[in-house]
Amino acid sequence: MTTITAARPATGTARQSHVVADSVTMLRRNLLHLVRYPGLTVFTIGGPVVFLLLFVYVFGGTLGAGLPGVDAAGGREAYLAYVMPGILLITIAGSAGGAATTVSMDMTQGITARFRSMAISRAAVLTGHVLGNTIQALIAIVVVLAVGLLIGFRPTADAAEWLAAAAMLTLISYAISWLAVGMGMQAKSVETASNLPFLLIFLPFLGSGFVPTGSMPAWMEWFAQYQPFTPFIETLRGLLLGTPLGWYPVLAIGWCVVIAVAGYVWSMLIYERKSVR
Structure with a gap:
């Protein structure tokens, strides 16, 4: 564990610097966890890769042929392009399990209680988990995207669109990480914490990740939309394939803000409540 021996400063500017310094220290601690426990990263990458290969090579020919404007001959290639964004979102959702698990381990093993007794910014303790998990998610996204490119995914994005896509993926990863931290702190055990985020993995399936929402029953289509x-x-x-964007970027950013704020407030409320015990 990284040793922290900072006194809490009094002024506003110094306090902000203290929070940033503590956040960096806690981030380093969580990045060391990635190195010492690579199984979480391997699981985060392995699951989406299996989904990608399964859906493209087993179901891709049939599902791709059912996409609008696609004939049977190009079904698998078209479905790979269609499904790739959903696979990237599953990668982010899968990374939430690692964040929830590590937070729960810190809670149940008394490490968080020790941090509460030290001169460490309370927000920084949780921010370290969030930033560490965001970096882990982005590493997993790069690997999964590389696998997609190897098997034939050919995005049409230019440099600006790639940057926008990278920014969106980072924002989504950051928001989901805050939600995962809240799940990990709320869970009564490490096992529960590792299972709760799996609910997020199903949402791309219940959205437009794998089939157009118009092919769903009316009630499910409403939820998916x-x-x-x-x-x-x-x-x-x-951004990656040039399909119409409409209001989707605005809605996506709005959802990221809502999820991140809700996750932050939820996490801090639990942290503060347990701090007074």
Whole structure:
């Protein structure tokens, strides 16, 4: 564990510097966890890669042929392009399990209680988990995207669109990480914490990640259209493949703000409540 021996400063500017310094220290601690426990990163990458290969090579020919404007001959190639944004979102959702697990381990093993007794910014303790998990998610995204490119994914994005897509992926990863931290702190055990984020993995399936929402029953189509992962997926699809964006980027950014703020408030409320015990 990284040793922290800072006194809490009194002035506003010094206090902000203290929070930043503590956040960097806690980030280093969580990045060391990635190195010492690579299984979480391997699981985060392995699951989406298996989904990608399964859907493209087993179901891709049939599902791709059912996409608008696609004939049977080009079904698999078209489906690879269609499904890739959803796979990237599953990668982010899968990384939430690692964040929830590590937070829960710190809570149940008394490490967080020790941090609360030290001169460490309370926000920094949680921010370290969030930033560490965001970096882990981005590493996993790069690897999964590389696999997609190797098997034939050919985005049409220019440099500006690639930068916008990278920014969107980072923002989504950051927001989901705050939600995962809240799940990890709320969970009563490490096992529960590792299972809760799996609910997020199903949302791309219940959105536009794998089939057009118009092919769903009316009640499911309504849910698919208004849940957060559909704007995420359609924004990435528009940036990488040139499909119409419409209001999807605005909705995606709005959902990121809502999820991040809700996750932050939820996490801090639990942290503060347990601090007074």
